[in-house]
Amino acid sequence: MINTVNLSFCTLEIYNNIVVSKINEGVVLTQDLINEMVETIVPSFNNLPFVYITHRVHSYSVDPTVYISVSKIENLIGFGVVSTNHMALSSTDVERLFLKKPFEVFSELDKGIQWANTLLNKTCRIEEY
Numbered sequence: 001m002i003n004t005v006n007l008s009f010c011t012l013e014i015y016n017n018i019v020v021s022k023i024n025e026g027v028v029l030t031q032d033l034i035n036e037m038v039e040t041i042v043p044s045f046n047n048l049p050f051v052y053i054t055h056r057v058h059s060y061s062v063d064p065t066v067y068i069s070v071s072k073i074e075n076l077i078g079f080g081v082v083s084t085n086h087m088a089l090s091s092t093d094v095e096r097l098f099l100k101k102p103f104e105v106f107s108e109l110d111k112g113i114q115w116a117n118t119l120l121n122k123t124c125r126i127e128e129y
Contacts, residue, residue, distance in 0.1 A: 005040055009033055012040060017050045018116045020109070025058040034066045042073060049077045049123045051116035055109055056083035062091065067098035078102040078119045080112040 005012040009027045013020040019041050023029065041052070070076065079099055081092050084107050096103045102119060106112040 003044065007036060007040065010037070012037070014041070014044050017045065017048060017120050018053060018113065019044070019050060020053045020055050020113075022055050022057055023060045025060065027058075027060040029060065029062040029066060031063070031066050031069065034070065038070075038073065042075070045075060047075050049075050049120060051078040051080065051119055052076060053080040053082060053109070053112045053116060055112075056081060056085065056088045059085070059088070062095060064091075064095050064098045067095060071098075071100040076101060077123050078104070078116060080115060081105045082107070082109045082112045 002016065003014040005014065009029075010021050010023045013022075021037070027033070041050075070079070079101050081089070081095075081104070083089055083105070089105060092103075092105050104112070104115055106115065
C-alpha cells in the first residue's frame with residue numbers, strides 16, 4: 001500500500017493503480033462527498049489508469065446520479081463493489097445504470113483486486129501498442 005487517507009466519511013487505501021474505499025456507517029454519498037474523494041484520489045495516480053473498489057463493510061447509501069460525474073474521470077478504467085450484504089448488492093443494479101465504465105461485483109476483496117489487476121494489465125498492454 002502506498003497511502004491511507006482518512007476523510008471525515010471514509011477511509012481510502014491507495015495502491016499503485018487501485019484505490020479501495022471503506023465508507024463509514026450511515027453515510028449518504030452525495031455529489032459533494034464524491035467531489036472530495038475525487039480531489040483526493042485522482043492526483044494520486046498522475047493520469048495513469050486506475051480502478052476504484054468500494055469495500056462495503058458498513059451500511060450506507062449512494063445517490064446513483066453521482067456516477068454520471070464519476071464516469072467522466074478519464075483515467076478511471078473500472079469500478080468494483082465488494083460486499084456480502086444482499087441489500088448492498090441489490091443497489092448495484094441501479095448504480096450500474098449510471099456508470100459508463102466496467103462495473104463488477106464481488107463477495108471477496110481478493111477477487112475484486114484480481115479483477116482490477118486483470119483490467120489494468122489489459123489496458124496497459126493496449127496503450128503500449
